[in-house]
Amino acid sequence: MASRINRRGNAIGPVSACLCDKALAAFANRRISADLARRGFLIGMGASLLSAVLPEFSSAQQPGAAAPAQPTTFTNFRLFDGKSAALQDGMYLVVDGNRISQLRRGSPDAQNASGGRVIDCGGKVMMPGLIDMHWHSLLAALPIAAIMQSDLSFVYLAAGAEAQRTLLRGFTTIRDVGGPAFALKQAIDAGMLSGPRIYPCGAMITTTGGHGDFRLLTDVPRTSSQISEIERTGAAAIADSADEVRLRVREQFMMGATQIKIVGCGGVSTPRSPLDMLTFTEPQLRAAVETASDWGTYVLVHAYTPESVKRCVAAGAQCVEHGHLIDDRTAELLAKNGTWLSTQPFTSEEDVAPLAPSSREKFLEVTAGTDNMYKLAHKHGLKVAFGTDLIFSQALATRQGTMLGHMTRWYSNAEALRMATATNGQLLALAGERNPYPHKLGVLEEGAYADLLVVAGDPLQDMTLLANPDQNLNLIMKDGRVFKDALKA
Template sequence: MQFANRRISADLSRRGFVTGLAASMLSLVLPGLSNAQTTQPPAPPAKPVLFTNFRLFDGKSSTLRDGLYMVVEGDSISQLGRGQPASSDGKTLIDCNGKVMMPGMIDMHWHALLAAVPVQVILQSDIAFVHLAASAEAERTLLRGFTTIRDAGGPSFALKQAIDSGMISGPRIYPSGAMITTTGGHGDFRALSEMPRTSSQVTQMERDGGFAIADTEDEIRLRVREQFIQGATQIKLVGSGGVSTPRSPLDMLTFTEKQLRAAVETAADWGTYVLSHAYTPEAVQRSVTAGVQCIEHGHLMDDKTAALMAKNGTWLSTQPFVNEDDVGPLAPQSREKFLEVIAGTDRAFKLARKHGIKVAFGTDLIFSQTVAAGQGRMLTHMKRWYSGAEALTMATGTNGQLLALSGHRNPYPRKLGVLEEGAYADLLLVDGNPLENLDLIANPEQNLRIVMKDGKFYKNTLKA
């Protein structure tokens, strides 16, 4: 026992040294990027919290409700009633001064480890270095009002564990694990010197969980199961080419329909679903036909494709990319592809409205802390196609419905994205009416007076 204790202590000491060294490197390589969380995660309130004098957007209704009170006990909402509570004894009373209370927002396409770090740094750094940067960005994500994210590819399992255990501050994470692609597909970031691939050759990025290559049905089932072993709540497949991978054109197809179906069947065996990265009509149609329940992106789809998605009840998780400010620096070939995506954004949203497709809101902001800071600004782009109430409902209650598709793999059994009795106490207090002025969400530092997640105050500028 003493020998084991000495070995563990020595190992922790070495890890502490490596962590400190990585943090110092981070400040040198990325000047201006905060390399640590600013505060300790908050403790749960000592007493139940009673909120009064607020206007409620509950994540479902298109209008605000007045004359309510809310009691938060533990991690959830225990009471939501009209009028005045019978008693405030034994509770912390917070007068919201007529401000608008709404659910914490949900980003359905976020990459927790990729959001704030340049791709060159990610490709050249130890994975521990990337996790340090992700920790700092997790706190910023939460303080922007996004209390939950669905991670659409990347090794975010340790980050999720650290957040859930109260070690650091950050949003709830629904992890997909490594995005599963084919040789040469989007996400295959291998150098040419790492080819040809053999069964015994696995690159460091694959070992770190950044992506997983599968070229047969059996390999796909294996890679899917590997993500579930680590704690994935759903699976991310790559059905077409992508913007950020230099050698994968947008129009390329990756998996066959049978291969896609192998992943869908394996995910169903685990009680959850598959999301597929797909831009073109051919890629989207192949994924939908194979039983994929959520399409990511879909910017280049046509009318026939939209009709098929609506008929099958397939979700569209897309991003309102409208200009080059919505992305970080790109290589020339990637920039050309991104301009093609921007050109298709308007048509994709109009087709979704025309056919009544279930649409989820996500941002997919990667490789730049400056761009990641515009997470709320991306929601304001939705004004081109939706009212403020519709956009906020999409980013809260509607996204919560999509998260629930993870079924047996759902790590958070209470409702998310809504404010009602029994739901998680994830809420924001907004200085102004975001249903009428969606731009308030773009400036969270000024306009979010309270950020609560799990019944804990991560930001509170009001006096109890």
């Protein structure tokens, strides 16, 4: 389900999945297309101010300015390393800077135990930070009505605050799969505010009339020199030839994209885009894939139906996003080509904000396909990644852990946790030369980034623990810095 935000970091769509309401989009574009491109630091500054004045961001949860100069040693924990099916006991872990320098059996030697902080985990479970492969980091904080009615600075404040809440839910990394989150990523990486690591796609690239074409009918027909407001603000990029596809892909890389999102079929909420319609031809899709390869990274394709999935596989795309309506032959094709299926466990209307009637009908079709999709993934041994796609509702955003719990309908707890950690980390690594975080993510091993959680309970036995992070996540570390520590209490 695609999102709509401009390159200045502003949300411009309705409260829905695969959102697209042209009137709201146009209004929001005019409302919030201010000059964040010239002042990208505003998000970071605003979020820092917000965390200073809102009581929910207590001092116990505030990040330090940098990773500790001295190593941090963790003892007395049970380890889920992101790969194993069972917990490991009798280990100690040392964090030096932003990476894990030691993970070994036994007790830390005197050199490790002196001169730095030692954290006794009290026998609790330690696991890697969670990864969400379908998140919209600038869309989850506010409903569209609040965006349209609030002062512009409040939108930036809310985006930064939601980034912190995302991190405090235990999601230390997200892949932003629609719209430029470039300024927010820069602010987080610079330490201006706390939040997850971000792999941004930039604007989704679509065709005229395809999902993501949010233009008013008065903008049609367009001329070769005409750029619509929706394109100018960076919410989407419209291309109708292979050369235009190459241009739009290169523009996203120029702005900092780590991978590219292409629209391959219709979307749930797009009024003039039925699910069964197809967008790019195979040669046009191949142009995107080849251009991304020239930049050392990959393309993910928004595709629900067998026809759209087959076309993107034939074009060489390495990742299909969604895929809820695939059939047996399509699943077999994905397996044969080693193509990733990055999808979301939509099970009911509780997993989406309110939709217009026509969009609701399409969403119910998608939801009805979820069970069959995961069964086919099991049957054919597909490489499956986990994401949530929760947008435009702060209440929905809190359900990231609940969505992960949905996975136990088709996978064991260990398999679901492995998917949301090590497996997702493998997909992120496809960013190759564009990967801003080149060391391992989603695993706890020597040399990996120090992104870890300490859980009050065993999620291998009870996945509902992660649906209540405020109570059950006792410690959250990202990049070697502690962002929450309830162990001290």
